[in-house]
Amino acid sequence: DGQLDSAILQMEADEPVNIDLIVKDESGAVIRSLVNKMYLAGGTTEYVWDGKTDSGEFASDGPYVITAIFTDVCNIVEEHDIEIEIDNTPPDLAITSPETTGLYPIMVDIVGSVHDNRLQSYSVSYGVGTTPATWALIGAGVDNKTDELLTSWNTFGFKGDYQLKLEALDAAYNKSEVLVNLNFQERNEWISSLDATPVLFSPNDDKELD
Secondary structure (H helix, E strand, O other): OOOOOOEEEEEEEEEEEEEEEEEEOOOOOEEEEEEEEEEEEEEEEEEEEOOEOOOOOEOOOEEEEEEEEEEEOOOOEEEEEEEEEEOOOOOEEEEEEOOOOOOOOOEEEEEEEEEOOOEEEEEEEEEEOOOOOOOEEEEEEOOOEEEEEEEEEEOOOOOEEEEEEEEEEEOOOOEEEEEEEEEEOOOOOOOOOOOOOOOOOOOOOOOOOO
């Protein structure tokens, strides 16, 4: 997707060395031999791992260890490990309410689930019609949710077809989205919104939040 599609390995040596680079999975098995006896006459160099195994397949999601083995002219060997993780799994999303059909209140609670071990953010938007050209933000968050309130939506004056969109992004730039089509029927709308300030108060005559 053009985002974090490879890992750049930077190496530095104070003297001439031969470098071996291998990638091991969680069990310690070697899944990729990146370089074999690559000569470095001191200084710095870098190598890019594209996330593939020796068979040419993309490695599965999970933790990996990249081992750099430095061998100098006296055959003295020094090893360095770096831990790295592959994440190709997008966030898992669901909108459980409102349902596609039904008589909706003016204030619609949008309930759903958002889960990703490295969730960065999610947002809920709406558009007019069944294939909206533009979207308006309703609410957003950064925490995982399990069949919980994501945001509330004031739908005063809505009539006809609308579409809800829940989308999320994780730290590896994996994205996902779910869409729900809604149809608003004619409603009796006398109150456009209802709010209370503050939502927490203490009526005890102490002159604080009474």
